[in-house]
Amino acid sequence: MxxxxxxxxxxxxxxxxxxxxxxxxxxxxxxxxxxxxxxxxxxxxxxxxxxxxxxxxxxxxxxxxxxxxxxxxxxxxxxxxxxxxPIENFLEFTSSSDQVDTETGPFANAEVSGNDQETSETFVEGDEFDFGAIDQFVVPLSLIERWGSAMDIVYPDSKRCCCFTKSYYRYVKGTGSLLATIQPKNKGKTSSLKEQCLRYFTPREVANLHSFPKDFQFPKHISLRQRYAMLGNSLSxxxxxxxxxxxxxxxxxxxxxxxx
Structure with a gap:
């Protein structure tokens, strides 16, 4: 070239x-x-x-x-x-009141596909999706149990997270970091991941890490999967x-x- x-x-x-x-x-x-x-x-x-x-x-x-x-x-x-x-400067949801119960939340019974670590599509498509609800971004326990060892976990005070790809939120392995909203005494996978209340970064937070302006917004008809896909193909x-x-x-x- x-x-x-x-x-x-x-x-x-x-x-x-x-x-x-x-x-x-x-x-x-x-x-x-x-x-x-x-x-x-x-x-x-x-x-x-x-x-x-x-x-x-x-x-x-x-x-x-x-x-x-x-x-x-x-x-x-x-x-x-x-x-x-620190990553906390780029977060949309930061307070402890934003946490949800992963045992009873909407992702508690999410399914995992047979050949890969894919999240049930029930929660990533549809006109009724509430982009402002933090509980929609909680990582289901079934995925933590199966793929926890392959997850990249970061914390609000971390100063690095992995690259988000267009498959983020659909897959948990190699597509981007997950945020631990409850910080354990010992960071990392030596502590129980279930107790760290893992969640996906929201599209707004991914856009923040891409340094998009504060007034940037997706049109309302763009689905969550499409938002992550476009951000994954975006530039900093x-x-x-x-x-x-x-x-x-x-x-x-x-x-x-x-x-x-």
């Missing part, structure tokens, strides 16, 4: 970036390619035709070290995660916005003749 762009008279800069690098507690590394047709140029031309693993150029840092392997070290990522906001505004700003940073370099 890059070869075709270069042969077509464009200059490229490539990035692999995650919202974690922008202070958002959301692990979603994605490849981005920026291209400008010559004679346009990027603000820092030394990074042309290279793959960058850091957002430093986007914020005025043109040091060569930003593309080094050290930027991907475990220590560096640990520091990035520590600097992120926290990442794309500075990329676009960097992309157009040098527009003032043109002469009047070139602009015409």
């Amino acid at each position: 890059v070869e075709v762009l270069v042969n077509s008279g464009l200059v490229t800069q490539e990035f692999i970036l995650s919202p974690l690098q922008f202070g958002v507690p959301y692990s979603r590394p994605r490849y981005f390619c920026l291209a400008k047709r010559k004679p346009l140029s990027f603000q820092y031309q030394l990074f042309n035709n290279q793959l960058l693993l850091s957002p430093s150029p986007l914020f005025g840092n043109n040091e060569k070290t930003v593309i080094g392997e050290n930027s991907q070290s475990q220590e560096n990522w640990d520091n990035l995660i520590d600097s992120c906001q 505004v926290a990442v794309v916005a500075p990329l676009l700003q960097y992309m157009f940073a040098n527009r003032h370099d043109f002469s009047a003749q070139e602009l015409h």
Whole structure:
């Protein structure tokens, strides 16, 4: 792809970036390619035709070290995660009064399909679905018992959660993190998952982690499954916005003749 762009008279800069690098507690590394047709140029031309693993150029840092392997070290990522906001800043439901009884709630008897960890479709489709009811997002005990060891569990004070895919809420394995609304003394799976009142992140919360604006709303006729699917195929505004700003940073370099 890059070869075709270069042969077509464009200059490229490539990035692999995650919202974690922008202070958002959301692990979603994605490849981005920026291209400008010559004679346009990027603000820092030394990074042309290279793959960058850091957002430093986007914020005025043109040091060569930003593309080094050290930027991907475990220590560096640990520091990035520590600097992120806590997940509780992105939640729609936070108070203890929002909890429901998982033994008697609407998901208590949800079925699991024979070949995978799929939630009964009874609770994810239909015109009567109440998107504002927290009990609709509680993880059924049947899924916890069967797939608890494969779940990624996070807490309100966590500073990282896994990438949400388009299959989130339909499947619990590898589709995104689940939130423990009751924090045990010992975090993780050493404590009983049943006692942690696990729930799915709501579509609004997933949109928050994608850094969508507060006034963003889905049309009312869009089902819950469709909302998660579109969010799973979406982009992080926290990442794309500075990329676009960097992309157009040098527009003032043109002469009047070139602009015409």
